[in-house]
Amino acid sequence: xxxxxxxxxxxxxxxxxxxxxxxxxxxxxxxxxxxxxxxxxxxxxxxxxxxxxxxxxxxxxxxxxxxxxxxxxxxxxxxxxxxxxxxxxxxxxxxxxxxxxxxxxxxxxxxxxxxxxxxxxxxxxxxxxxxxxxxxxxxxxxxxxxxxxxxxxxxxxxxxxxxxxxxxxxxxxxxxxxxxxxxxxxxxxxxxxxxxxxxxxxxxxxxxxxxxxxxxxxxxxxxxxxxxxxxxxxxxxxxxxxxxxxxxxxxxxxxxxxxxxxxxxxxxxxxxxxxxxxxxxxxxxxxxxxxxxxxxxxxxxxxxxxxxxxxxxxxxxxxxxxxxxxxxxxxxxxxxxxxxxxxxxxxxxxxxxxxxxxxxxxxxxxxxxxxxxxxxxxxxxxxxxxxxxxxxxxxxxxxxxxxxxxxxxxxxxxxxxxxxxxxxxxxxxxxxxxxxxxxxxxxxxxxxxxxxxxxxxxxxxxxxxxxxxxxxxxxxxxxxxxxxxxxxxxxxxxxxxxxxxxxxxxxxxxxxxxxxxxxxxxxxxxxxxxxxxxxxxxxxxxxxxxxxxxxxxxxxxxxxxxxxxxxxxxxxxxxxxxxxxxxxxxxxx
Numbered sequence: 001x002x003x004x005x006x007x008x009x010x011x012x013x014x015x016x017x018x019x020x021x022x023x024x025x026x027x028x029x030x031x032x033x034x035x036x037x038x039x040x041x042x043x044x045x046x047x048x049x050x051x052x053x054x055x056x057x058x059x060x061x062x063x064x065x066x067x068x069x070x071x072x073x074x075x076x077x078x079x080x081x082x083x084x085x086x087x088x089x090x091x092x093x094x095x096x097x098x099x100x101x102x103x104x105x106x107x108x109x110x111x112x113x114x115x116x117x118x119x120x121x122x123x124x125x126x127x128x129x130x131x132x133x134x135x136x137x138x139x140x141x142x143x144x145x146x147x148x149x150x151x152x153x154x155x156x157x158x159x160x161x162x163x164x165x166x167x168x169x170x171x172x173x174x175x176x177x178x179x180x181x182x183x184x185x186x187x188x189x190x191x192x193x194x195x196x197x198x199x200x201x202x203x204x205x206x207x208x209x210x211x212x213x214x215x216x217x218x219x220x221x222x223x224x225x226x227x228x229x230x231x232x233x234x235x236x237x238x239x240x241x242x243x244x245x246x247x248x249x250x251x252x253x254x255x256x257x258x259x260x261x262x263x264x265x266x267x268x269x270x271x272x273x274x275x276x277x278x279x280x281x282x283x284x285x286x287x288x289x290x291x292x293x294x295x296x297x298x299x300x301x302x303x304x305x306x307x308x309x310x311x312x313x314x315x316x317x318x319x320x321x322x323x324x325x326x327x328x329x330x331x332x333x334x335x336x337x338x339x340x341x342x343x344x345x346x347x348x349x350x351x352x353x354x355x356x357x358x359x360x361x362x363x364x365x366x367x368x369x370x371x372x373x374x375x376x377x378x379x380x381x382x383x384x385x386x387x388x389x390x391x392x393x394x395x396x397x398x399x400x401x402x403x404x405x406x407x408x409x410x411x412x413x414x415x416x417x418x419x420x421x422x423x424x425x426x427x428x429x430x431x432x433x434x435x436x437x438x439x440x441x442x443x444x445x446x447x448x449x450x451x452x453x454x455x456x457x458x459x460x461x462x463x464x465x466x467x468x469x470x471x472x473x474x475x476x477x478x479x480x481x482x483x484x485x486x487x488x489x490x491x492x493x494x495x496x497x498x499x500x501x502x503x504x505x506x507x508x509x510x511x512x513x514x515x516x517x518x519x520x521x522x523x524x525x526x527x528x529x530x531x532x533x534x535x536x537x538x539x540x541x542x543x544x545x546x547x548x549x550x551x552x553x554x555x556x557x558x559x560x561x562x563x564x565x566x567x568x569x570x571x572x573x574x575x576x577x578x579x580x581x582x583x584x585x586x587x588x589x
Contacts, residue, residue: 011101014078021084028076029088030068037076037093039064045083052079056303067302068096069144070103071337106141107338115141119161126157126190131348135341136161142338144278144301146254150344151283151512152492152519156183159250159281160190166277169225171248172241174268176256177230178484181460183252184210187226213237231256234271235263242274254280255508257299258292265295272299283515284508290330291322297339304339345518353525355518362414364533369410373536376402400537407536408438408502415501415531416445419477423449428476428495432513433502434483442479442501451477456484470494482513492517496524501531503538 026041039049040063049056049064053075056064066072073096087093109115116133117140119126128136132154139147139162149155163171173183187210211224216236221227221244229237249272251257257268272278280300286292294311297304305311309319315330317323324330334340345355376399383395415431422429423446431451433439439455452466452475470478471494478491482504496517504510518526532538 011105014081015074015101015104016081017097018077018080018084023084024086025083026062026085027088028080028085028093030092031065034065035068037066037068037073039066039076039085041083041085045079045085048083049079053306069301070096070100071301071304073097073100074104103141103338110137110141111336117165120164120167123167123192124161124164124190125192126161128157128161129154129348131343132158132161135343136165138338138341139279140165142341144272145338146280146282146285146297146300146334146340148282148285148340148342150342151515152345152522153283153343153348154520155281155283156186156252157190159252159279160186162279163248163250164191166248168247170227170244170246171225171250171277172227172229172244172246172271172275173250173252174229174231174234174271175250175252177232178463179252180212180228180230181464182489183228184212184226191226193225231264231268234267238263238267238270241267241271246275247277249275249278251278251280251299252282254282254296254299255285255292258285258295260295260298265299268299269302273302284512286508289322290324290327291316293324293330293334294322297334301339304337349520353522355514355526355528357514357528357530359530359532360418362411362418362531362533364407364410365413366410368413369406369536372406372409373403376406404502404537405435405437407533407538408433408435409441410536411531411533412438412441412501413445414533415499416442418529418531419499419501420446420449422497422499423476427497429478429497429499430491430495430517431477431479431499431501432482433479434481434504435502438502439479446477449477450475451479453479454484455479455481467491480513480516483509489519490521492519492522496522496526498526498528499531500529503530503532 024041025045026039029038029040030036031038039046043062046062046064049066053064053066053072056066066076077097077100114134115137116130117137118133119128119136135147135149135158139145139158143162147155147158149158175183191209193209208222208224210226210228211222213221213227213229213233216233218237218240227244227246229241234241251268251272257265259265278300280296282296285296291312294305294308294315305315312321313319315324315326317325331340331342335342379395379399379402383392383399386392386395419429419431419442431442433442433455436455436457439453443451443453452469454463454466458466466478467490469475471490473494476495478495482500482502498514498517500510500513514526514528
């Protein structure tokens with residue numbers, strides 16, 4: 001059920017019905033095996049189809065193929081206005097044409113006045129906010145699509161509401177390993193197993209609702225309505241999962257597929273092609289260079305941005321490059337075409353306190369840095385003495401990593417001192433890092449505060465226990481790997497201070513970590529301290545983050561942080577530190 005109003009709209013000119021002009025340039029036929037429309041005709045029309053639509057496949061002369069969907073069908077209709085084709089399957093085309101008209105018209109109405117949809121009243125147990133109802137309407141109408149809401153706005157609950165409206169099972173959730181259990185909990189929390197409803201396929205209470213797929217070796221899956229698999233297992237199930245006829249597919253944290261050319265990516269692509277109802281979800285689909293969005297979108301809707309050569313030539317700074325020339329224009333295109341929905345907390349949660357980002361310079365131990373950097377210096381000597389291109393590439397990567405670790409070790413005691421000051425003032429802190437040698441220093445320096453850690457080496461049970469202690473107030477210090485922050489919902493109820501003791505090259509990773517606290521349920525202004533030193537890699541990483549942030553912000557359509565914003569953030573940090581210092585003075589009296 002949807003509600004909304006919009007002014008009278010007309011179908012665009014490219015969706016007018018083609019008129020026979022006395023000559024057919026070829027035939028248009030439907031191939032059920034590949035679910036594709038195929039043009040077979042004169043060289044002029046086939047050449048024009050491939051030239052105008054680089055995503056159209058067809059290596060044979062006289063043939064161009066279009067994957068059948070509500071977006072490419074409109075392109076085909078436009079082509080036939082100039083080059084009429086004899087349609088071999090008129091019933092199928094008429095159905096597709098009507099669906100495309102409906103899709104385009106409704107997309108225009110939603111753009112003019114956002115619709116709100118309601119989830120299935122029996123299957124879905126939760127309550128949606130107004131902006132989440134608008135998100136549900138968007139997913140219902142535009143899937144396959146990318147839900148790219150900023151972290152903390154409830155993408156999971158919107159996805160489950162969307163699944164409830166499909167009301168056909170089973171389906172599959174693909175996510176990162178650390179949030180598999182969270183997905184299982186959320187499904188059981190929001191989805192109600194009910195008996196079959198006449199005319200619909202519904203959940204059956206006698207079956208286990210969720211099955212978590214384990215291991216790389218395929219086995220016969222037991223009956224369930226939801227299957228959950230993490231990205232690391234996809235390659236083992238590459239040929240098996242597409243045969244299960246899943247009714248829906250969710251790629252959560254789809255930025256895991258931002259690099260193509262892997263078995264994981266290939267398996268995800270095959271799975272996506274086998275499921276009609278599919279969406280991707282990520283608050284940070286672009287971690288670094290803007291070209292990563294092509295890899296992500298190609299999973300959601302193959303060739304929706306053309307092929308890679310076309311994309312890099314037309315959207316990026318040159319053939320084969322992955323730096324998007326105009327990120328804002330690309331982001332606007334994705335949103336306008338219904339390929340992506342992006343809302344920020346600032347747009348939809350007026351009551352959520354602001355997020356402040358502070359870059360704070362700290363000291364470092366020169367002797368520790370010199371001791372820790374020795375391996376990097378030896379590698380540098382080896383790097384300078386070789387002409388082997390591949391070897392130089394590997395050495396360069398290792399030098400960067402060793403320098404990054406040496407930087408973290410050299411400033412670790414001073415990071416601990418900064419965090420100690422916050423803890424002694426009664427604050428609760430989430431501390432982010434990357435290297436285990438650095439974690440060990442922090443754990444030792446701050447052991448009197450009983451810190452807990454989630455750093456990637458713990459078992460699932462150990463992670464749950466650490467989170468439980470932090471949430472129950474048994475400790476006020478949680479140490480987390482900056483790339484293991486996904487899926488840790490609930491932290492916003494206990495803390496509002498992030499401290500980044502080590503940096504990451506990706507603004508997407510940093511933003512994702514910040515939003516562990518800056519999300520629905522947070523009552524205080526979130527302060528994120530980035531502690532940097534003059535040693536090692538920090539300066540270069542800050543520069544890189546500036547460039548990469550420009551690509552991310554442009555594509556996602558977010559507001560760029562201004563000088564005034566940064567000044568206000570520094571002002572807020574000053575106020576906070578004054579309170580901390582004053583409290584410490586009181587404690588010393």
